[in-house]
Amino acid sequence: MGNPLPRDPIADAQRNWERHGWGDVAAPMAAITAIMRTQQILLARIEGVLKPFGLTFARYELLALLSFARSGALPMNKASALLQVHPTSVTNAVDRLQDAGLVVRSPHPTDGRTTLIELTAEGRTLAKSATAALNTEVFGQSGFASQDVDQLIGILGKFRRNAGDFAD
Amino acid sequence: MGNPLPRDPIADAQRNWERHGWGDVAAPMAAITAIMRTQQILLARIEGVLKPFGLTFARYELLALLSFARSGALPMNKASALLQVHPTSVTNAVDRLQDAGLVVRSPHPTDGRTTLIELTAEGRTLAKSATAALNTEVFGQSGFASQDVDQLIGILGKFRRNAGDFAD
DNA sequence: TCCAAACCCTTGGATGTCCTAGTATATTGC
DNA sequence: GCAATATACTAGGACATCCAAGGGTTTGGA
Numbered sequence: 136m137g138n139p140l141p142r143d144p145i146a147d148a149q150r151n152w153e154r155h156g157w158g159d160v161a162a163p164m165a166a167i168t169a170i171m172r173t174q175q176i177l178l179a180r181i182e183g184v185l186k187p188f189g190l191t192f193a194r195y196e197l198l199a200l201l202s203f204a205r206s207g208a209l210p211m212n213k214a215s216a217l218l219q220v221h222p223t224s225v226t227n228a229v230d231r232l233q234d235a236g237l238v239v240r241s242p243h244p245t246d247g248r249t250t251l252i253e254l255t256a257e258g259r260t261l262a263k264s265a266t267a268a269l270n271t272e273v274f275g276q277s278g279f280a281s282q283d284v285d286q287l288i289g290i291l292g293k294f295r296r297n298a299g300d301f302a303d
Numbered sequence: 304m305g306n307p308l309p310r311d312p313i314a315d316a317q318r319n320w321e322r323h324g325w326g327d328v329a330a331p332m333a334a335i336t337a338i339m340r341t342q343q344i345l346l347a348r349i350e351g352v353l354k355p356f357g358l359t360f361a362r363y364e365l366l367a368l369l370s371f372a373r374s375g376a377l378p379m380n381k382a383s384a385l386l387q388v389h390p391t392s393v394t395n396a397v398d399r400l401q402d403a404g405l406v407v408r409s410p411h412p413t414d415g416r417t418t419l420i421e422l423t424a425e426g427r428t429l430a431k432s433a434t435a436a437l438n439t440e441v442f443g444q445s446g447f448a449s450q451d452v453d454q455l456i457g458i459l460g461k462f463r464r465n466a467g468d469f470a471d
Numbered sequence: 472t473c474c475a476a477a478c479c480c481t482t483g484g485a486t487g488t489c490c491t492a493g494t495a496t497a498t499t500g501c
Numbered sequence: 502g503c504a505a506t507a508t509a510c511t512a513g514g515a516c517a518t519c520c521a522a523g524g525g526t527t528t529g530g531a
Binding site for chain 3: 191192193220221223224227228231246247248249
């Protein structure tokens, strides 16, 4: 999409903020902008690895979640809560995964409102392969130093708890 | 979108990874997933603040970038490079900002291929107001401790340079 | 000089996310 | 027991992002 810039655009933005008298919030602004950009870079890497499997990150996440469920099945609302995305996003992902034969919808045995998403054998196999690829090509070469990984987990964990993600 | 979960879903995922024998990449996986989720939370906050201004984050970023350019104008390819998004995303954003009367397209004086994006007076005013709101309601209450902000800027800066964002 | 290669922007298509209903099923309260 | 409320999923629309392809403009080497 582009070649390296001569200078860090986020550091430039931070300087602009300071120059305009917003020095008190310049650093948080830079940190937040850096998070946005880092997410973009990581997502691109992940999608690149998943593409050969015919998966996107959203679909992979759902597949992986199901593969960790004992029964290989979850109610849609549960999946929505655990993945922390809007229910309509799950509907969308399930539609496509079902078209690809990786999951099937089945009615909940006791609650007529609820739909279960169930992994097919093919889906389970693909999830395993895709996870192996991600482990090798992304998580295993994240570009973060080991102690930085720990820092990130700690800092972002605090933030997420504070933001109301979980009570723990 | 959802209530707090009883437990941290990312910590659970990390435990799942370890349980399946992928302990060597479990931590980077958790860190990367945390970045994805944090970005989602921050984006939602930002968009919430910008909504009353009729702006999205993508449009705000372009507006802010223009407001820092001396002349208040930039070539589209320059904007694309600085914002680090695909050129078509800039086309999209400019279309909508132009419909809203916040920017105008004008031909480049010497290069017939290039289109300049220029801030209107109205655009400049709105950018100022929106920035003030973001500073107060998001960056000023980021939820990150001061030393964590510095950590993030450092760690993510290293990562972005390493990923080829900038040479600096 | 002149044509091929490089560059710039836009259009069209695929995905994902969220929001706002709308339909169907459960649960609650009187 | 029945109406009111809550919950679950889906349909349609608005946005943003990327990729692939197309048409116009410049540049540079033969």
